[in-house]
Amino acid sequence: MALLLGAISIGIAFLYGCVGEIITEKSGHLNLGIPGIMSFGAAGGCMAVSIWMSWFPQPNGFTGALMIFFAIVIAMLFAATLGALYSFLTVSLRCNQNVTGLAITTFGVGFTMFLMEGVVDRTMFATASTFFTASLPFAGALGWFGEIFFSHGVMTYLAIAIAIISSWVLNKTRVGLNLRAVGENPATADAAGINVTAYKYVATCIGSGIAGLGGLYYIMDNLSGSWEYGIEAIGWLAIALVIFTMWRPNLSILGAFLFGGLYIAAEFITGVSFSDKALLKLLPYVVTIIVLIITSVIGKKETQPPAALGLPYFREER
Amino acid sequence: MSNAVKAVKEPLFHIEKRASLPAWKAWAIRGGALLVALVVSCILSGLFLGGNPFAFFSSVFSGAFGTSTRINTLLKELSLLLCVSLAVVPAFKMKFWNLGANGQILAGCIATTACMIYLNGVVPPAVLYILMFVSAILAGAIWAVIPAIFKAIWNTNESLFTLMMNYIAEGLVAFFLTLWATDGSGTLNPIKDAMLPKIGGEDFILPLIVAIVLTAAMYIYMRFTKHGYEISVVGESENTAKYVGINVKKVVIRTLIVSGALCGLVGCLLSGAINGNISTSMHDGMGFTAIMVAWLAKFNPAIMAVMAFVVIFVERGAAFASRQMGVTNSAFPSIVTGIIFFFVIACEFFIEYKLKFRSKKKGGNE
Numbered sequence: 259m260a261l262l263l264g265a266i267s268i269g270i271a272f273l274y275g276c277v278g279e280i281i282t283e284k285s286g287h288l289n290l291g292i293p294g295i296m297s298f299g300a301a302g303g304c305m306a307v308s309i310w311m312s313w314f315p316q317p318n319g320f321t322g323a324l325m326i327f328f329a330i331v332i333a334m335l336f337a338a339t340l341g342a343l344y345s346f347l348t349v350s351l352r353c354n355q356n357v358t359g360l361a362i363t364t365f366g367v368g369f370t371m372f373l374m375e376g377v378v379d380r381t382m383f384a385t386a387s388t389f390f391t392a393s394l395p396f397a398g399a400l401g402w403f404g405e406i407f408f409s410h411g412v413m414t415y416l417a418i419a420i421a422i423i424s425s426w427v428l429n430k431t432r433v434g435l436n437l438r439a440v441g442e443n444p445a446t447a448d449a450a451g452i453n454v455t456a457y458k459y460v461a462t463c464i465g466s467g468i469a470g471l472g473g474l475y476y477i478m479d480n481l482s483g484s485w486e487y488g489i490e491a492i493g494w495l496a497i498a499l500v501i502f503t504m505w506r507p508n509l510s511i512l513g514a515f516l517f518g519g520l521y522i523a524a525e526f527i528t529g530v531s532f533s534d535k536a537l538l539k540l541l542p543y544v545v546t547i548i549v550l551i552i553t554s555v556i557g558k559k560e561t562q563p564p565a566a567l568g569l570p571y572f573r574e575e576r
Numbered sequence: 577m578s579n580a581v582k583a584v585k586e587p588l589f590h591i592e593k594r595a596s597l598p599a600w601k602a603w604a605i606r607g608g609a610l611l612v613a614l615v616v617s618c619i620l621s622g623l624f625l626g627g628n629p630f631a632f633f634s635s636v637f638s639g640a641f642g643t644s645t646r647i648n649t650l651l652k653e654l655s656l657l658l659c660v661s662l663a664v665v666p667a668f669k670m671k672f673w674n675l676g677a678n679g680q681i682l683a684g685c686i687a688t689t690a691c692m693i694y695l696n697g698v699v700p701p702a703v704l705y706i707l708m709f710v711s712a713i714l715a716g717a718i719w720a721v722i723p724a725i726f727k728a729i730w731n732t733n734e735s736l737f738t739l740m741m742n743y744i745a746e747g748l749v750a751f752f753l754t755l756w757a758t759d760g761s762g763t764l765n766p767i768k769d770a771m772l773p774k775i776g777g778e779d780f781i782l783p784l785i786v787a788i789v790l791t792a793a794m795y796i797y798m799r800f801t802k803h804g805y806e807i808s809v810v811g812e813s814e815n816t817a818k819y820v821g822i823n824v825k826k827v828v829i830r831t832l833i834v835s836g837a838l839c840g841l842v843g844c845l846l847s848g849a850i851n852g853n854i855s856t857s858m859h860d861g862m863g864f865t866a867i868m869v870a871w872l873a874k875f876n877p878a879i880m881a882v883m884a885f886v887v888i889f890v891e892r893g894a895a896f897a898s899r900q901m902g903v904t905n906s907a908f909p910s911i912v913t914g915i916i917f918f919f920v921i922a923c924e925f926f927i928e929y930k931l932k933f934r935s936k937k938k939g940g941n942e
Contacts, residue, residue: 288735290675290735343918347918347921347922350925351921351922351924351925352925352928352929353921353922353924353925354871354921354924356673356675356735356867357867357868357871357872357917357921358921360864360867360868361868361914361917361918361921362914363864364861364864364865364910364913364914364917365910365911365913365914365915365917365918366914367910368907368908368909368910368911368913368914369907369910369911369914370907371907371910372624372907372908372911375907376907491743494739494743497736497739498736498739498740501733501736531754532754533751533754533755536747536750536751536753536754537747537751539747539750540743540744540747540748540751543740543743543744543747544744546736546740547737547740547741547744550732550733550736550737550740551726551730551732554726554730554731554732554733555730555732557730563733572591572593572929574591574592574593
């Protein structure tokens with residue numbers, strides 16, 4: 259039970275990063291800057307929280323809710339700014355995506371540490387966190403059912419909603435079809451009159467914004483407002499989760515919980531030595547590699563990355 | 577962007593691919609970008625740390641070169657970063673995105689430390705040193721060749737595979753630490769008596785020698801050998817390589833063995849010659865930094881030495897400068913490094929392409 263709740267709790271952080279990265283990858287951009295972008299989103303959101311707490315030191319239900327909204331908006335803005343920088347470098351200037359992504363991660367993680375440890379006032383975070391983790395009032399009345407489905411903070415439900423909406427947009431709407439076309443074959447999409455550049459920019463910025471929420475969630479909900487330098491690892495795992503779920507946002511909800519379970523399994527299994535616990539912590543990575551191998555061996559088109567992933571598009575090039 | 581303007585009107589500028597640019601011009605652009613980046617980071621440092629940008633700049637210099645200890649550390653870190661950068665070059669030249677240098681270094685560290693723990697005193701020192709080197713090289717090569725085999729046979733995505741291998745290596749280090757650190761502290765005391773002898777009493781000399789030898793060797797390997805030629809053909813076009821009869825699978829696997837072996841060697845230096853122990857963060861993120869160094873230097877070993885110097889100079893200098901201004905965490909160097917990378921990455925665009933502005937006169941060109 260505790261394992262399940264813990265898995266959901268950490269899984270949501272993966273889910274944000276994963277859905278954000280899926281949207282970006284669907285436009286043909288492998289964004290390795292996700293760890294930096296998630297961190298930067300956390301920095302933005304935490305700054306917003308600390309500013310809000312200085313305005314309303316004793317938030318009530320209403321100002322608390324507004325604070326969450328404010329933090330979410332700022333976190334998305336911060337993360338999307340880095341996303342915009344990434345897309346400017348890779349879309350407009352056609353720089354190498356891997357190198358740019360790694361530079362974004364270096365920069366984002368560094369800047370976040372600078373802001374969180376030097377600028378942001380973290381004294382009120384524990385209070386602020388109670389608003390993020392506040393559960394629905396009737397959760398306790400429904401026993402184990404309520405605990406599993408209704409005991410989470412508001413950002414948990416937001417993540418699941420975002421995943422479902424993204425899945426619907428990608429697979430059922432014209433915008434999603436166009437976006438997938440851009441990722442599979444930008445030249446064809448361009449010839450069909452789709453604005454390739456605009457799609458790439460918007461997809462990367464929205465994806466980054468969503469990923470940034472994952473950082474905010476991790477600090478405010480999963481860690482209950484304490485600061486820890488751990489978002490980078492979450493970000494890399496979120497990228498792994500994208501492969502694990504084969505580029506499907508709806509599958510990624512279950513995948514995220516499974517990953518979350520694997521991530522914390524070592525803490526819950528009793529009667530094993532420290533050494534075995536260290537080995538158990540390897541599970542998410544090993545499982546990802548196995549999925550990666552299996553999907554590539556099967557080689558079905560549905561389970562493959564977008565065809566133009568990682569390639570810059572220049573219209574005049576043949 | 578040019579295609580953002582939709583009407584019949586000719587856009588303000590359009591992008592054109594350059595046929596070629598004289599090498600000196602290309603390097604002038606890169607040098608200019610580096611300068612701009614340094615100026616921007618100095619201005620930013622003034623803004624964030626609230627100091628005088630010029631004072632900041634001078635303390636960057638003193639942080640990097642101020643005392644002989646600092647110069648030694650600078651040289652040591654420079655050599656290590658250069659070695660890793662050289663290690664990743666063959667793979668990248670082949671367009672194999674080996675993001676797993678961190679893991680390959682750690683694999684080398686594990687092998688070296690295992691030798692130091694289990695064989696110290698069992699075999700004579702000379703044999704121990706050789707075993708440390710050989711096992712580290714083997715471990716690094718194995719760590720790199722696993723993704724390479726899957727890439728060669730099933731075209732498994734190598735950047736994600738190698739990325740995961742990093743974390744598995746880190747996890748294995750944590751596992752071995754629980755076995756080796758018997759006091760339960762999770763950290764291993766340096767095994768001083770099993771370490772490689774310090775040449776001249778300083779720990780930067782051995783890495784420096786290795787780096788110099790590797791730079792020359794890699795230059796020759798990539799430029800004058802059949803292997804190097806095959807690597808660049810596979811990197812440019814896999815189909816061409818197949819057409820001329822190069823066994824692409826063999827080249828991929830062989831190249832990754834070389835790449836991983838060199839990373840393992842760095843692991844041997846880190847564990848065997850410098851620290852005498854092992855930790856999960858011993859690679860210090862060098863695998864990623866090395867990728868950027870190698871890419872920005874366009875895989876030219878001599879330029880890579882310069883780039884590695886710039887990166888280490890900035891990292892060490894900025895760390896010192898921000899400490900002096902009362903910022904105790906290590907965040908500021910990564911910010912400055914990030915800015916420099918952004919500028920140098922972006923300047924490649926102006927080397928590859930040129931902007932043609934709309935001219936007033938009709939039919940006028942340039």
